Amino acid sequence: MLTAAIGKGSDVISLNSENETWFRLADWNGSALNSMLFGFGPDRKAIKVSGLKVSSTTEGELTRIPFSYRFQTTYSGQRLHCRVWGEIRVRTGPPYPTDLPWKPVALITGLDEVDAALQKILAPLTNSATQFELDVSRRIENGAILTQSTVRKISEPATATVRDSDFEVPKTYRYQEPVIAVPGR
Structure with missing residues (x-):
């Protein structure tokens, strides 16, 4: 913490x-929040993203951002086909009285195309976010589904x-x- x-x-x-x-x-x-499930292997630049879908809906103080994409990469000589999906939920309140030195809704996937699409939606929420929740799941080929959930609550900044x-x-x-x-x- x-x-x-x-x-x-x-x-x-x-x-x-x-x-x-x-x-x-x-x-x-x-x-910034991150997850190993956004990609696979040490070289995120080697990952080829396809089928990227990002949208958002806002009801009152809650913005929901579902996302999904597929990617291919090579690891230990094996070509891997993967699918990633999840949802970001951002609760907002009144704007902060002062600029924060960090972005409460900062998220880095390490995949330029995915980061750019998510930032378009997240950027306007930066100065009023009170809670940031991330659920992300990944499935490699026909393997098990791995899921990670992260919650960041922002109290009154001082x-x-x-x-x-x-x-x-x-x-x-x-x-x-x-x-x-x-x-x-």
């Missing part, structure tokens, strides 16, 4: 008050009353990179 972050450009420090840890982010894009240069990590905090849990077999 990220509870505070401070900094600019490539010098960003994030704090987790729940377990009293801190870590560095390369930039604010490090706060403007820091100290300058970045005056900020100091509390002495009781230890350095720890975020831990990403992957289900085992």
Whole structure:
């Protein structure tokens, strides 16, 4: 749980008050949501996307963004045919009183075509998002369907009353990179 972050450009420090840890982010894009299920393998540039469908509907404060696409890639000499689908749900409220240094609805799939289509819909929601939910599923060939769900809730943003240069990590905090849990077999 990220509870505070401070900094600019490539010098960003994030704090987790729940377990009293801190870590560095390369930039604010490090706060963007992502999922391994958007593609497959280490080289996202080798993935060929087809059949991309993205739409949206808004009812009151809830915007639903269903998406789907197919992709092909080669991994360990094998050509793989995959299908990805899911839905993004964004709840909005009144616009934030101040510009946030990060985008609450930032999402990076690593696939340029997919990112561009999703950003067209997500960009207008950035300054008023209060909750961002992502459900994504992937199926490789005729294999099992893998699904991941992520929820990000944004509380009232507060403007820091100290300058970045005056900020100091509390002495009781230890350095720890975020831990990403992957289900085992």
